[in-house]
Amino acid sequence: MKKIILLTIFTCIYSLGISQDIEESSKETLLKELAESGCNCIDSIQIYNKPKTDIALEIHKCIDDVTGSYQLGSKLMDIEELKEDVEVIDGKKEINISLNVNEDSEEYKQFYYELERYMMDLCASLKEKMSTDEKQNAKSISENDIAGAFYDRGITAAKNGFYEEAVKNFQKAVNEDPEFSFAWDNLGVNYRRLNKFDEAIDAYEKSLKIDPNGLMPLQNIAVAYQYKKEYKKAIKAYKKLSQIDKNNPEVFYGFGTVYAINLQDYEKGLENMCIAYNLYIEQKSPYRADAEKIINYIFSEMKKLGQEDKFNQILKDNNISQN
Structure with missing residues (x-):
């Protein structure tokens, strides 16, 4: 179980090296560097056929792994204030820094949530992983090699922001295999990115005919209805989603x-x-x-x-x- 860690820093060490490093840096720089490290960790997470709750736990671990460094680095940057609490032991000046690394502590949450907010805004990989819900069912993927090839091209195009090209490839995928639910889902997502909400809803409905309990189309069809300002239909879709996953x-x-x-x-x-x-x-x-x-x-x-x-x-x- 994590608990409070007490670190003792000798002022002689501080004067030799730490001061210069801190003067050349800032909390913003530290935050950016650690967020990039956490983002690289998230980028390596495999998401295929994995529920979103498991993906979230792996993302949490990536953020957790850099939170302690952010705590310590931030406190070292405030070391000038800490020097007021200097103790003299055996002729040496020491500064005590406590780190509460218990995940339930308010101190830990402060640093963890700050990193989390920063990464939610700037880490594209985090958003990509969390927006994907590719829990596989019997008809999620296609045994048709041609449909699978078009699907892969669509995924690549979408990742690079070429949404019209993605739509064309996903459309070809479902033409080859009309039961390919992941292709219908992604066709809907990319239609929505192009603000073609009616086409997106149609794609989601096709997916739901194949798998009435599909979480991705149910969630995204509600969002499409919100864009169309059809709020009663959006609420109805969310209610259906709640019946499947309360x-x-x-x-x-x-x-x-x-x-x-x-x-x-x-x-x-x-x-x-x-x-x-x-x-x-x-x-x-x-x-x-x-x-x-x-x-x-x-x-x-x-x-x-x-x-x-x-x-x-x-x-x-x-x-x-x-x-």
């Missing part, structure tokens, strides 16, 4: 965004977003940072309406600290 935080995140962002029902939006936030934490998902952003947005809107007390009460009911 502990899926994306359900509550979806409800929260529809109610808060689209319908301005901030109380109902906050209630759902708090559930999503807690589920993301429980599952160690980096999407916690996205839920946090929506909660902050709801706070600003409820504050304008003089509803801060209600906001605070909903957070309290969900065991979430206002900080």
Whole structure:
């Protein structure tokens, strides 16, 4: 079990080397370098035929592996303040630095969440891994080699941002094998990226006819309906998703965004977003940072309406600290 670590640093060492390193660096530089290291770790994660909860745990480990370094580096950069607490032992000046590396401690969470937020904004690999839900079923892949080749070309095109080319290849894949559900899913995703929402919905519906319990098309069809401002249909899709996976935080995140962002029902939006936030934490998902952003947005809107007390009460009911 992780606990508090006490480090003793001799001021003579500090004066010889650490000071210069810290002066030439900054917390922002340290954050960037460690985030890049964590992102490289995430890039190596294999996601095929793996549930999103398992992917989230592997991403968590990548962030966790660099959090301790960020804690220590940040505290060393504040060493000038720490020098006020110098102890003289056996004629040597020493500075004590404590690191609370217990994952449940507020100190650890502060540094972990800061890294997580930074990486959610800048680590493309993290977003790519978390947006993929390729849990395989009997008809997820194709035994048709030609369809498989078109699918692979579509994936490559999509990764490089060539969405129209991706659409053409995924369309060819489903023409070769109409039961190829992953190809239908990705066809829908890339139509949505091109703002062709009706075509995206049609592709998702084709996928759902093949696999009515497909998590990816159910989740994405709800998003497409939100873009079309058909909010009742979006809510209906999220409800169907909740029947299949009641502990899926994306359900509550979806409800929260529809109610808060689209319908301005901030109380109902906050209630759902708090559930999503807690589920993301429980599952160690980096999407916690996205839920946090929506909660902050709801706070600003409820504050304008003089509803801060209600906001605070909903957070309290969900065991979430206002900080």
